[in-house]
Structure formats: structure tokens, C-alpha cells
Amino acid sequence: MTSGSNNSNTGNNNSSGNTELKCDRGILLNSNLTAKSIFDDSLYSIDNLNIMQRDSSGFMETKKNGIYAEKISLSGQMLYSEYLPIYNLSLTEIETDEQSKPVDYNLNSSGLYTTKTYQKQNNGWPLGYLTTSSNLKLSLASFNDKCNFSVNKLDYTFESIDLSGKKIKDILPNNILTSYPKAVEYTYINDQVGNILKREDKALNNLMNSTDTFPQGSIVYLPKSAIYDDNQFSFSEDNVTNNQTLDEWFNELYGKSSYKYKHDKVGGLNVIYSVDSNGNAVFSFGADPAIEKDGKIYDGEWSIKGDILSPTYGLQNSNTPDYINYETPSEHALFNKTAYEFISAQIQTYYK
Structure with missing residues (x-):
């Protein structure tokens, strides 16, 4: 099966352009890229995970949460994830959660894409595709059955920062011991990880007073920009509502709110989403879209x-x-x- 994404690289000087990309159930079997990328060596993201359960009333609640790393490795143009527990999580818990990902459907102006073949491979969990690369500039797309490069495509520009000789406190907000820093005050670690670290006052104090330093060659890559060039929708079968129409859905959820919505057709499906006073799409975490598919409202x-x-x-x-x-x-x-191993060791030294 040929990848539906060959045109994604048209005119891109970073790829050879001579190889027909082949896709087997979401796995790219070859590569068009020749330029260097930050993913030439494995990289690690550090994140938190909430393990959920239903309480006696049937509502979902947090059973436990912890910190883990995602090791991202490149094979051809395929990106794979491997999960590494750091604090208060087991590998089984992380991978059980991972099995529920990704969502069933992704929708953009190119069409509707599915993830029915998502499963762990010999190289790890398929994360997606490196679609273009030029050192610190690259584009990533998420896994889908057709290996289509338009799905959730993000165009990144990174900067490389040398952490060598710095202490662990240098990558955390300087007010983390005395208050709850805002998300924008976290430069290197996301704020949810910071909130978990704050649960243990003694451990956090010891962590912040550690005199150990990052070894030579410790690097973090931070994005200066991350750009979507298309509106991207996602939904799953679990998201089916009882509404019969998009208007009924809107009236039930947002009819009394200040949000403005409009109807549109995206990738062949009817959708409704929030807009500004000029009718342009506008994003807010409190205003989700809805999609009509096969007579159902999602x-x-x-x-x-x-x-x-x-x-x-x-x-x-x-x-x-x-x-x-x-x-x-x-x-x-x-x-x-090098940087990941230092961070992981520091957390595990003080958080038991």
C-alpha cells in the first residue's frame, strides 16, 4: 500500500523525492529523508500520568498519578515511543493507558483518517512520522492507518540549550518551594510534573538543594514555534452523543454561553465549531467542536x-x-x- 502522504514532501529540499513511500497498516516501510534531525539520536520527554478509576457513584476520579519519560526513537521516518517510569508509576500502568490511544478518528481538510491498526511494534509504540527535517527545523505528523502526513502535522522550530554544569533547581521555577508557579513560569518541565513534585515537601526541598550538576553534553531542545497549517479535529466512538443534530448539540452545551459557533464542512463531514466576531475559527479549551458522521453526532x-x-x-x-x-x-x-538520565536519577534519589 502506498502512503497517502507522498505529496507532503513535494518541493522539500530535505528529502530525496525519488522514493515512493510505502505504508503497511500505519507503519512506513522506507524513508524519503536525507537531512540531519535532532531525532538522529533518541530524545526523551518527561510527563505526568493520571491513573483514573470510577468511584462508588460512577464518576471518574484520580486513583494515583506519577512521572514518566517517553523515549522517542527514529527508524527511517517512523517515530516510536518507549515508556520509562520515573516516580510512582509502573511500566504496566503506563502501557495499559497507552493501549487506549490514540483516538479513533482524525479529521482535517484532506479527509477522515483512522487508527484501527495502532498497536505496539518491535521498535515500540508507533508515535507518528518525521515528515521533514533540517536540523532544528522539522515537521511531525501523528500515527494513522494510511501514514498520511497531514494528520496533526506540526511544524517545529527548536533551539538547543546546553544544561551542562547546571543544577536540577535551574530547570525548575525558583518559587516552586513557596508557591504554585504558573504554567508559563516552567521553562523546561511542564507544570503538571512540577505539581507532582510539590506534593512531597521534604523531597522537593532536598531536590532543590542538590549540589549535583548536569554532566557535560546535557542538552534540552525547546521549541520556539509549533505551527499547525490546518484545523485538526479528533474524536472517538466513545464520544457519540444522544443529540440528533449539530444544532441540538450546540443548544444543549453552549446555547446559553457567550460562545459563537458556525457550521462548516471539513474533509467531507459536517462540523460545528467556535468562531470570533468575524466568523474565524477561534480556539478555547472551554469550547469544543462537534462532528457529524454516519448520522451520529460526536x-x-x-x-x-x-x-x-x-x-x-x-x-x-x-x-x-x-x-x-x-x-x-x-x-x-x-x-x-545524558540530560534525561540526570533528571531521572535526581528525582529517584529524593522521591521514594
Whole structure:
């Protein structure tokens, strides 16, 4: 089966352009790329995971949470993930959660894409595709059955930061011991990881007072921009509603709100989503879209065109200035092996 994404590389000087990409149930079997990339060596992201369970009333609650790393490795143009527990999580818990990913459907202007063949491979869990690369500039797309490069495609520009000789406290907000820092105050580690570290006062104090330093060659890659060039919708069979029409869905959820919505057709499907006063798509974490497929109405999630790291990306609310409708570079930080191993060892030294 030929990848539906061959045109993604048309005119790109970073690929040979001579190889027909072949896709087998979401796995790219060959590569068109020749340029260097930060993924030439495995990189690591550090994140948190909430393990959920239903309480006696049937509502979902957090059973436990912890910190783990995602090791990202490149094979051809395929990116694979391997999971490494750091604190308060087991590998089984992480991989059980991973089995529920990704969502069933992704929708953009190119069409509707499925993830029916998602499963662990010999190289790890298929994360997606490196679609273009030129050192610190690259594009990533998420896994789908057709290996289509348009699915959740993000165009990144990274910067490389040398952490050699720095202490662990240097990658955490300087006020983490005395308050709950805002998300934008976390430069290298996402704020949810920081909140977990704050649960143990003694351990955090010891961590922040550690005199150990990052070894030579410790690098973190931080994105300066992360741009979607298309509106991206996602939804699953679990998101089917009881509504009969998109208008009924809107009236039930947002009819009494201040949000403005409009009907549109994306990739051949009818959708409804939030817009500004000029009728342009506008992102807010509180205003989800809906999608009509096969006569059913689905609750969805979405990302709109633009730089998701820009403070102007999403709708801003002057009444809640600390609440942001964009993502922070720390949520996309990638560490090399030397930096990751130091961070992991430091956390495990003080958090038992």
C-alpha cells in the first residue's frame, strides 16, 4: 500500500523525492529523508500520568498519578515511543493507558483518517512520522492507518540549550518551594510534573538543594514555534452523543454561553465549531467542536491553524488572566539521553 502522504514532501529540499513511500497498516516501510534531525539520536520527554478509576457513584476520579519519560526513537521516518517510569508509576500502568490511544478518528481538510491498526511494534509504540527535517527545523505528523502526513502535522522550530554544569533547581521555577508557579513560569518541565513534585515537601526541598550538576553534553531542545497549517479535529466512538443534530448539540452545551459557533464542512463531514466576531475559527479549551458522521453526532477536540505556543493562539479571558489558551514550550521539551538520565536519577534519589 502506498502512503497517502507522498505529496507532503513535494518541493522539500530535505528529502530525496525519488522514493515512493510505502505504508503497511500505519507503519512506513522506507524513508524519503536525507537531512540531519535532532531525532538522529533518541530524545526523551518527561510527563505526568493520571491513573483514573470510577468511584462508588460512577464518576471518574484520580486513583494515583506519577512521572514518566517517553523515549522517542527514529527508524527511517517512523517515530516510536518507549515508556520509562520515573516516580510512582509502573511500566504496566503506563502501557495499559497507552493501549487506549490514540483516538479513533482524525479529521482535517484532506479527509477522515483512522487508527484501527495502532498497536505496539518491535521498535515500540508507533508515535507518528518525521515528515521533514533540517536540523532544528522539522515537521511531525501523528500515527494513522494510511501514514498520511497531514494528520496533526506540526511544524517545529527548536533551539538547543546546553544544561551542562547546571543544577536540577535551574530547570525548575525558583518559587516552586513557596508557591504554585504558573504554567508559563516552567521553562523546561511542564507544570503538571512540577505539581507532582510539590506534593512531597521534604523531597522537593532536598531536590532543590542538590549540589549535583548536569554532566557535560546535557542538552534540552525547546521549541520556539509549533505551527499547525490546518484545523485538526479528533474524536472517538466513545464520544457519540444522544443529540440528533449539530444544532441540538450546540443548544444543549453552549446555547446559553457567550460562545459563537458556525457550521462548516471539513474533509467531507459536517462540523460545528467556535468562531470570533468575524466568523474565524477561534480556539478555547472551554469550547469544543462537534462532528457529524454516519448520522451520529460526536463530541470532538480540535486544534486550529497557527502557532500553539503563541499567547495570541487562543481566546483570552481578561477575567482569568492566569488561565491560558495556548501551550508552553516546556510541554514540548525534548532532552537528550545524558540530560534525561540526570533528571531521572535526581528525582529517584529524593522521591521514594
